[in-house]
Amino acid sequence: MPLTPLDTDSYSFLGPAGTFTEAALAQVPDAAGKRWRAVNNVGEALADVVSGRSVAAMIAIENSVDGGVSATQDALASVPNLRIVGEYLVPVNFVLVARPGTTLAEVNTVNAHPVAYAQCRAWLEKAVPGHGYIPASSNVAAAAALLENSQADAAIAPPGIDTHHPVVVLATNIGDNPNAVTRFVLVSRTVTLPEPTGADKTTLIIELPDDRSGALLEMLEQFATRGVNLSLIQSRPIGDALGRYRFVIDADGHILDERMADALLGLRRFSPNVTFLGSYPRADKQAIEFTSRFDDEIFIEARDWLRGLIDGEPAA
Numbered sequence: 001m002p003l004t005p006l007d008t009d010s011y012s013f014l015g016p017a018g019t020f021t022e023a024a025l026a027q028v029p030d031a032a033g034k035r036w037r038a039v040n041n042v043g044e045a046l047a048d049v050v051s052g053r054s055v056a057a058m059i060a061i062e063n064s065v066d067g068g069v070s071a072t073q074d075a076l077a078s079v080p081n082l083r084i085v086g087e088y089l090v091p092v093n094f095v096l097v098a099r100p101g102t103t104l105a106e107v108n109t110v111n112a113h114p115v116a117y118a119q120c121r122a123w124l125e126k127a128v129p130g131h132g133y134i135p136a137s138s139n140v141a142a143a144a145a146l147l148e149n150s151q152a153d154a155a156i157a158p159p160g161i162d163t164h165h166p167v168v169v170l171a172t173n174i175g176d177n178p179n180a181v182t183r184f185v186l187v188s189r190t191v192t193l194p195e196p197t198g199a200d201k202t203t204l205i206i207e208l209p210d211d212r213s214g215a216l217l218e219m220l221e222q223f224a225t226r227g228v229n230l231s232l233i234q235s236r237p238i239g240d241a242l243g244r245y246r247f248v249i250d251a252d253g254h255i256l257d258e259r260m261a262d263a264l265l266g267l268r269r270f271s272p273n274v275t276f277l278g279s280y281p282r283a284d285k286q287a288i289e290f291t292s293r294f295d296d297e298i299f300i301e302a303r304d305w306l307r308g309l310i311d312g313e314p315a316a
Helices: 021-023 042-051 070-078 114-127 140-145 215-224 256-268 296-311
Strands: 009-012 035-039 058-062 083-091 095-098 109-112 132-135 154-157 166-171 183-187 200-207 229-236 247-254 274-281
Touching: 009 021, 009 042, 009 132, 021 035, 021 058, 021 083, 021 166, 021 183, 042 058, 058 070, 058 083, 070 114, 070 200, 070 229, 070 247, 070 274, 109 114, 109 140, 114 132, 114 154, 132 183, 140 154, 200 215, 200 256, 215 229, 215 247, 215 256
Parallel strands: 009 035, 009 058, 083 274, 109 132, 109 154
Antiparallel strands: 058 183, 083 183, 095 154, 095 166, 200 247, 200 274, 229 247
């Protein structure tokens, strides 16, 4: 089936306005001045990209406190022909908001997204002991619900929420970890690879061929023996049987780096299903470090040596 022409004026993000996802999208130069389409979940965001309603979608993939975002990882594993074209980091902090006229002493029940609630739990137990908790679909939705006959007295929300909704801020910096950061990725249908920068990341989803002793080690050896460091490795059930897992992996380097390309060849021979989700510049721009024996020239020389043996060239 031919692909629908992309709407190059539209970008999708987890809404409504004021979310951390919107803050990540604001870091994309190409999205400036374009239409931003607020969606309800990761599935809807990726569906926009697949259908051509949007040129790309911004989605959260990892949090420094809670690890990988399983809903995103599972969606990327199940939706074909998608590529990650960039990553963006957003510091995560929260405020406690309420309806005008409410004081902190009057708060008994708090509305919040489960992830946000977990990251503010210690503060809440000290400031609002014995409080009740109502889950919300997003932090912005939690704040908005306060104005719609919500049973909650207050909500956990992103800073600046009071510019979008008529709520009052009861407390700031309520997150338990001041260093919390969420990593977002911009997902598109493009297959054009960005040029290597020396500070790149490659994201893969790999299925183990079978459930047996040593299978995971064999997969990891494809990277280790080529000097490729892994910055993320997380298992997710495939869902077709017990003991069957796929692994979401972030590897340091670019597919056009010889060591990474050689690792991918090894993975392809090892696994029945390897999904390449893209090579793209790291958000932190930190150059990848590796020992000199994994330089591109080493791999190229080894291939030339083997070709010479096959062609019967005299030894140097």
